Amino acid sequence: MNESTTPTADERVATTIDKVCAVIPDYPEPGIIFRDLTPLFADGAALREVVDALLRRFEGQFDVVAGVEARGFLLASAAAYAAGVGVLPVRKEGKLPRETYAESYQLEYGTATLEIHRDDIPAGARVLVLDDILATGGTLGAAVKLVERAGLHVAGIGVVMELEGLAGRSNLTGHEVSALYTV
Ligand SMILES: O=P(O)(O)OC[C@H]1O[C@H](OP(=O)(O)OP(=O)(O)O)[C@H](O)[C@@H]1O
Ligand SMILES: Nc1ncnc2[nH]cnc12
16 A cells, blocks of 8 residues: 555455455366456446556557457457557467467466467567456467567567466566566
């Protein structure tokens, strides 16, 4: 908390996230503490608060918003609409019909591959990459590599929640990473 008694916008958004996030032990497998943000997405005021907070941190620094399938799509399309820019969908493998770049990665509970179309966004565009959670950073690390392989510039990375103990930032060195809430 800051020194005055009035919480800042960032403190308020962190309180909102803390209040609405559901914590599910042993999902999807034993030993994982799953942080479920669907109650946040279901709450119009909370959704607006987090999207506005993410946009505030990167105002004027991006031309397009990338969202990582699936939960990142919810944030990216809302943010892109509010900022008046387009969306770059970073998809799980096998969903995009034209030529793609692909990157495989590990996450807290498995492995996967992400893809983007090679030519959806003009080279040189500044991309804000959004997702709900930064855990090991495997997912966002792969998304960043894809954006760069497409000749685009990563303007920054925004997440609602960072699971600090998993050191995901180590997969994202050299990039500005902003988390609204850290646990
Ligand atoms: O930092 P990491 O260890 O890579 O984990 C974070 C990723 O895990 C979750 O996605 P998930 O792959 O479960 O897919 P979903 O969005 O389709 O549920 C989450 O939405 C992030 O994208
Ligand atoms: N612990 C976790 N909770 C929710 N989503 C995740 N993605 C990776 N790890 C996660």
